[in-house]
Amino acid sequence: MxxxxxxxxxxxxxxxxxxxxxxxxxxxxxxxxxxxxxxxxxxxxxxxxxxxxxxxxxxxxxxxxxxxxxxxxxxxxxxxxxxxxxxxxxxxxxxxxxxxxxxxxxxxxxxxxxxxxxxxxxxxxxxxxxxxxxxxxxxxxxxxxxxxxxxxxxxxxxxxxxxxxxxxxxxxxxxxxxxxxxxxxxxxxxxxxxxxxxTLTKSIGTNSSTNFGDDPLSVKRVSPVGDNWVNTAKVQMEEFSFNITPTLLKHLNSKFNPSGPQFSPFELISAVIWQCIARIRGEEGQPNIVTICKKSEGNKASGALGNKQLVSVVKADISVASANLGELASMMQNNALEENKKIDEAIEREEALADFILYGANLTFVDLEGSPFYEVEFRGQKPENVSYRIEGVGDQGVILVHPAPKDERRNIMVILPENEVTELKSELEREGLIA
Missing domain, CATH: 3.30.559.10 (Chloramphenicol acetyltransferase-like domain)
Known part of the structure; x- marks a missing residue:
C-alpha cells in the first residue's frame, strides 16, 4: 500500500x-x-x-x-x-x-x-x-x-x-x-x-584604460531584480540527497584508474554525476563546461566572513557522456581554471548594479571537504546529522558534496530540474552509487 x-x-x-x-x-x-x-x-x-x-x-x-x-x-x-x-x-x-x-x-x-x-x-x-x-x-x-x-x-x-x-x-x-x-x-x-x-569603500566606475579581460564563464547575468533579491529558475527545481560509503569510494577509485593517480572523493563522485547528467541531457545539451567551488586559503582566516571560496571552471573538449570516468576526474583535478578575479572584474565593470547567479549558471559542483559542520557543540553534544542546501540555483543545477560524521561517508545534495531527477536516480543506480 x-x-x-x-x-x-x-x-x-x-x-x-x-x-x-x-x-x-x-x-x-x-x-x-x-x-x-x-x-x-x-x-x-x-x-x-x-x-x-x-x-x-x-x-x-x-x-x-x-x-x-x-x-x-x-x-x-x-x-x-x-x-x-x-x-x-x-x-x-x-x-x-x-x-x-x-x-x-x-x-x-x-x-x-x-x-x-x-x-x-x-x-x-x-x-x-x-x-x-x-x-x-x-x-x-x-x-x-x-x-x-x-x-x-x-x-x-x-x-x-x-x-x-x-x-x-x-x-x-x-x-x-x-x-x-x-x-x-x-x-x-x-x-x-x-x-x-x-572593509574599504570600493572604487566605483569603469576605468577605460583598464583591461578587464574575458567575461567569466562561471557566472550568468539574469534579468534585473532591483531590490527584490530573488532568482527564479526557468524550470521547477527538485532536490534529493544520498550518501556514499568509504567502501564504495574505494571501489570507484579502482574502477576509474586502478594503476594511476588517486582521486579525491569529491572528484570521484563529481565525475560520475557529471557523466550521468550528460547522458540525460544528450549530445545537444550535455554540460561541457562545469563550475567547481572549493575551500580557499582565505577561508582559514580566523573569524573572517566573506565569499572566499575558489571558483573555477572545467571545459571538456570531448563527449562527456561517453568519456572515460578517469579522464573526467583528471580534468577536475588538473584542468580547473580559477575565475575569482574575472568575477571581481565583471562586477566592477558593471558598477555592482548588474545581477548574476553562480550556482546553476553551469552545472556546479561544490566541494565542502574541510567544512567544520560537525565541530559545533552544545552541552558537549555534536550534531547527529547536518544538511545544507542552496536556494536561488539556476536551471543547470548544483551538486553539494560534504563529509558525514561517521566512517568517512560523503553526503550528496542534488538540486536539478525536476524532469531530470528520476532519470538521474536511475543512472546513479546503474552506476552503483544508490540502491
Missing part, C-alpha cells in the same frame, strides 16, 4: 517569531561593505540544518538558549544589519550595522528525531519546514539577513537551523559563524568583533 504524501504544514506547530541582536550597541554610523564577489552571490541563500539528540537542548528554556546568542552576535554586527544603497550614482549596496538583529523562530514537532530522519530520507524537500525560506527584499531596509530556527522534537531532540544570505559569506563562513555560537553557549570568550574598518 502506498503511503499518502506528507503534508509539510502538519510537521511543525506552535511557531513563534522574535528578534535577537548584539548585547552591546554597535553604533549607527558603522557600515559593512560587501566586496565584488560577495555581491555576485547576492541572489543565493544557504539553508543549513543541524540535528542534535536530546542531551544538547532538552530541558532548557527558550530564554536560556537565546541568552548566549546576544553575546555571539557582538562578534558579527554585519549579520544584524540591513542593506542600504549608496547615495552616489552607483547605488552600490552596503550593510548599515544598526543592530536590527536576526530573526529567531521557535517551533515544535510531534515527530521523534528518528521519525524525522525517515521522513526526510523519503522526501528531503520536507526538510524546508525546519528552515525559514526568506529572501532579501523587496524593501532592503527591512529585510533580515539571517534567520535562526529551533525546532524541538517529541523525543527531546532538536533541529537548529540557519537561513543565511550568501552575500555575507560562503558555507565555510557559515560553519565559523555556527561554531562560534557553540563557543558562546559554553561560556568561552569569542574575541573582538570583526574589524569592519578593513
Amino acid at each position: 502506498v503511503s499518502p504524501p506528507m503534508d509539510s504544514k502538519t510537521l511543525i506547530y506552535d511557531v513563534k517569531v522574535s528578534s535577537i541582536g548584539p548585547a552591546d550597541v554597535t553604533g549607527s554610523d558603522l557600515i559593512y561593505e560587501p566586496d565584488n564577489l560577495d555581491l555576485a552571490m547576492k541572489l543565493h541563500y544557504l539553508r543549513g540544518v543541524y540535528y542534535f539528540r536530546s542531551q544538547a537542548f532538552d530541558g532548557l528554556s527558550t530564554l536560556v538558549i537565546k541568552e548566549p546568542m546576544f553575546l555571539w552576535l557582538n562578534k558579527y554586527p554585519m549579520t544584524c544589519g540591513r542593506f542600504r544603497r549608496s547615495d552616489d550614482h552607483s547605488g552600490r549596496p552596503y550593510i548599515k550595522c544598526n543592530d536590527c538583529g536576526v530573526r529567531f523562530i521557535e517551533a515544535k514537532s510531534d515527530k521523534t528525531l528518528d521519525d524525522w530522519f525517515q521522513i526526510k530520507d523519503k522526501d528531503v524537500s520536507l526538510e524546508k519546514v525546519l528552515v525559514p525560506n526568506q529572501y532579501i527584499g523587496p524593501e532592503l531596509g527591512f529585510s533580515p539577513l539571517v534567520f535562526v530556527q529551533l525546532t524541538k522534537f517529541k523525543c527531546g531532540g532538536t533541529a537548529l537551523s540557519l537561513s543565511w544570505a550568501h552575500v555575507l559569506g560562503d558555507a565555510f563562513s557559515v560553519a565559523k559563524f555556527m561554531n562560534s555560537l557553540g563557543h558562546a553557549v559554553a561560556g568561552h570568550e569569542l574575541g573582538e568583533p570583526v574589524d569592519l574598518s578593513k
